[in-house]
Amino acid sequence: MPNFHTKNLELPNFPATFGESEFLLQAISKRDDRLVMCRCRGVELLIKIHQTKDGFLVKGDKITRPSNVAILQQALRDFRDWTNSKPFYSNIDSKKQKNLKHSPYLKDMNYFANEFKTDLEILVEVGFGSGRHLLYQAIKNPHTLVIGIEIHKPSIAQVLKQCELQNITNILVVDYDARTFLEFLKSNSVRAIFVHFPVPWDKKPHRRVISDAFISESKRVLQVGGTLELRTDSDNYFFYSFEEFLKQSRVELKIHKNRDLEISSKYEDRWKRLEKNIYDIIMTNQEFSKDVESVKTLKFEKRLDFRRVKDNFKEITMSFDGFFVHLERIYTIKENEGLIRVSFGSSHRNEHSYVYITQEGVSYMPNNILATKDNLNAHKIIEDLLWNM
Ligand SMILES: C[S@@+](CC[C@H](N)C(=O)[O-])C[C@H]1O[C@@H](n2cnc3c(N)ncnc32)[C@H](O)[C@@H]1O
Missing domain, CATH: 3.40.50.150 (Vaccinia Virus protein VP39)
Structure with a gap:
């Protein structure tokens, strides 16, 4: 995973455009871990800043990692230069790629x-x-x-x-x-x-x-x-x-x-x-089967008050028959906006995502999570937990 370690890091004001990236906002957890929302070459992703004993570890967030790692590397290079960081370790200039090559098949x-x-x-x-x-x-x-x-x-x-x-x-x-x-x-x-x-x-x-x-x-x-x-x-x-x-x-x-x-x-x-x-x-x-509805993506329909969620948030793990839900951590962007890191779905295929809560509405980030049976069941539980906090 592309990352760099730096002793110092200066965060200018958001939003800003630098190089090929737009740095839109930052979200902060109680433990002071930071997520920076960024758009690079049309792709939205999060950059994670973790404080260590000798400075900061800056890397792409796993959940929003784009399938093309070169985009993440570019966003991290822009972030390094925007924040005036002088890494003492970095692999974001490496050209080695572990991705599967694009193929029409x-x-x-x-x-x-x-x-x-x-x-x-x-x-x-x-x-x-x-x-x-x-x-x-x-x-x-x-x-x-x-x-x-x-x-x-x-x-x-x-x-x-x-x-x-x-x-x-x-x-x-x-x-x-x-x-x-x-x-x-x-x-x-x-x-x-x-x-x-x-x-x-x-x-x-x-x-x-x-x-x-x-x-x-x-x-x-x-x-x-x-x-x-x-x-x-x-x-x-x-x-x-x-x-x-x-x-x-x-x-x-x-x-x-x-x-x-x-x-x-x-x-x-x-x-x-x-x-x-x-x-x-x-x-x-030997049997003809009924048609089933095609699988769509998961969506939240109603608005949610982030302040109430923040006041009552607790880490929760719940297991059900074949699926689970884990509300992991909350990040604050501003008083009425934030992110909740979640994992959920079937026990054989976990989804990891953020629930992005703003005044305009609530969505998953990334927002292309497929509504398989287990994901849909887990999504209903997440709705229930968040709207009843
Ligand atoms: C023992 S190998 C057999 C490969 C091949 N069918 C053959 O006969 O040589 C089993 C293969 O199944 C793949 N595999 C295991 N679990 C899988 C899953 N849940 N979905 C898709 N592929 C899976 C493994 O990666 C592995 O390549």
């Missing part, structure tokens, strides 16, 4: 929430790893859209490169947790979902991809006759999953042991060399 969740439309049949692969099976399916089915979901960035980068090299254009890759992704797809729109060699998570079963909720959501997005295919080398995961699949009504379940596929993944090659058993569970959906 790489899409974020806002794309799936707001723009995604296709008349093509869809195949989905969860946790594609080296991508052998994903690329194979895309080449074999040129008139089908193949969506690959993966959380491991080097695997994503590798597949994006292969798409370019082999001129494969019917793949979309998304860097997101598969357990939430399916909520963004229309009912009855997918021909097959592949989950090959998921991590068994024997010690942390709550992290498993296969669960009753995931299978139900898969069934909703599958066409009648569409399949969810689990392939695993773990006896334990197989037995666990089989019980989860049995909870579904109106499906056909098929089990294979040591079935050969036309394409073998890296993992599969390894297990075969070790002569391990490989199990498949293939669930065929």
Whole structure:
């Protein structure tokens, strides 16, 4: 994360424009941590100033970090010069970037929430790893859209490169947790979902991809006759999953042991060399599902008196069935304006955000948090807590 350490820092008056950045306002916590709201190259972000024993640590706030780190680096360079800081440590001039390179095949969740439309049949692969099976399916089915979901960035980068090299254009890759992704797809729109060699998570079963909720959501997005295919080398995961699949009504379940596929993944090659058993569970959906409302972004409708929130604010953590809410810290901008740092959502995908309270209204910052089921449930609790303080 770009940052610099400085002994001295002089904060001029807000708002101000310096270099490519506008410094709009500052918010201060009880512990005297400061957040500076900044707009750089059209992107709004927060810069965090933390007092240390030898001066100040200045860095981009994680929650509002732009996907293009170069923008944050520019904002920090402008901030350094605006505040006349002379850093004794800094990495904000570094050109090294850990971001995934822009690619027409790489899409974020806002794309799936707001723009995604296709008349093509869809195949989905969860946790594609080296991508052998994903690329194979895309080449074999040129008139089908193949969506690959993966959380491991080097695997994503590798597949994006292969798409370019082999001129494969019917793949979309998304860097997101598969357990939430399916909520963004229309009912009855997918021909097959592949989950090959998921991590068994024997010690942390709550992290498993296969669960009753995931299978139900898969069934909703599958066409009648569409399949969810689990392939695993773990006896334990197989037995666990089989019980989860049995909870579904109106499906056909098929089990294979040591079935050969036309394409073998890296993992599969390894297990075969070790002569391990490989199990498949293939669930065929037999039921048409109702349409569901598409996922939008979270919004607050009513105004809120920041003074009352500030007088009564307490850090709170609350856990519910599958989701949680944490009101973490409050920052004051002026008497009737402030920010509250919050985290919330499902236990497998936390959202971190600020609730930005002004006289004009209340919004999340960043304000593109998707209204998945768990986020929506958590949002209602946040509303309840803040408006009843
Ligand atoms: C054991 S590897 C298998 C890779 C590939 N399917 C194969 O057969 O070679 C499991 C993959 O799933 C990915 N993964 C784990 N949990 C995930 C999740 N919740 N959402 C998306 N991908 C996930 C991991 O990053 C990893 O690449």
